[in-house]
Amino acid sequence: MNNDVAKVISAEWLKLKRRRTTIVVPVLLGLFAVVTFFGLDFAVRRQVIGLPNGFNVAAATISLLINVVVLVAVVATCFHISREFALGTIKSAWVRPITRNAWYSGKILSACGAIALLFLFTAGIVVLLAALRFGFADLMEKDYLVHPAESLGWRMVLTVGLTLWSLWALIAVVAMLAGLINHPGGAIAAALGLGLLLTVLAIFPALRPYLLSTYLSLPIDQMSAMSKGLPLPLSWGQVIRHTLIGAGVWMIVAFIVGRQIIKRKQITF
């Protein structure tokens, strides 16, 4: 890793350690995961929805949880970058012997790291609760084996990994917007506006395969369908290819554009 990027990440780590939100956000998200899990647990046990299987309940909980993680990622990334402009601390950072590219890369990588830890922490809680309450057994339809537990387990790991990849693409896109707008509130509004636009565009089936929102939900939808024994609309190979390539393209394009925005930015305040 570039030495300057490491310097920026090191400084971000120091800042992160001292912020109250570093404790508050994971605790709140953990509570949300627990409450959601037990809500679904209640519904499953009364046969309102789904199957009383650990994979099914975990997938259903994570599919709800991911919406909150996306919101946290958007807000946190906007604050992470735009607040430097709003506070004026960007001036202090940019008069040091680190390139703007390194600063931007360090900021994005530290945001990706923090969101990854947050997502893995909360998904871990859900998986643990599912294991304790239901156990991860084979999925059976009467006497027929639909999916063995090992296959479901690996798909669960793959789902978490692919969702994380899409979350990183989202962070790159939001960071690009935050680099453009000098205030966190404005950046959050722009990111939510983009989210709304993607939702509207998702009405058109021809566009859906290219939208970032699709890659965020695709692996978890596939996992949910698999854990219920439903027919899968896509093969897992297709899900992996679509998510890796599609979210990867969004990530790379957003990163390149964001770097150019930061490189050309003038500090007039």
Added chain:
Amino acid sequence: MVDKLRKEFGRIVALQGIDIVLDKPAVYGFLGPNGAGKTTTFKLVCALLRPTAGRVLVNGIDVQQNPRAAMAGLGVQFDVPVFYPYLSGRENLQVVARWLGENRREKIEDLLSLVSLVDVAERRVVGYSWGMKQRLGLAAALLSDPRLVLLDEPTGGLDPGGIADVRRLLPRLAHEQGRTVFLSSHRMEEVEQVCDQVTIIHQGVIMASGTPAELASRDTWIEVHCADAPAAAGILEKMDGIKKIERTGTKRLRVYAPGLASSRINQTLVGADIVVEQLIERHESLEEVFFRLTGMRTDE
């Protein structure tokens, strides 16, 4: 070195191709009214802005071509102190040290002591007064051991003790530690007291440059207080060496006569039976030079 530096913001021309040379360790003052282009110049030197034309070299390195290398030799204190409010003073310096890629624990403690912030170093910056933030800004600027130190209004918001400390420190940075200090200030007495060289800027144009003594002695005159100023003016107009005479009151004259001794004027007037009450040799103060060059009135 600032070479033919021009900066436009749309239709507004902030700098009209200025040249500044800071070629030796010394304290250089940068004077100008609000909106003259001082902060824009500083931001261009720090590569926070891109010039419309011209270039800036810091320690021989073009800041636009190679900002990373140029910034290695530069320390900056901004007019508005900027820090992470949720971190303590010490932690803010640690963040700067991490950007520099070094620990610098001892250096941080030395600087906290230098700016008298040791007692409050653990307190969050959000609770600091403006003056404390200014002092922390000075410490942050010096953390990288820079050869060139830019200070934008370094004594703004400081108490008298703090102002005196900074004024004692600046010449030491230049003359004992061999740094070049470039500071902008609105305080004339401060510039006169601590600066070896002064540059006056107005509406994006350099109006004058030189040592405070040079700038102040460019325009000298003799103040004549006598019983009959019109008669005295009539007599002095015929004298050799008189450049200009201004009537400043019924009993007062301002005589511009470079190289002419006041005793000769006295002799001439007494010889013409004019009662001379007082003769004072005067030169413009830096403040007067500033007001004259910038076209500002002292009561503004």
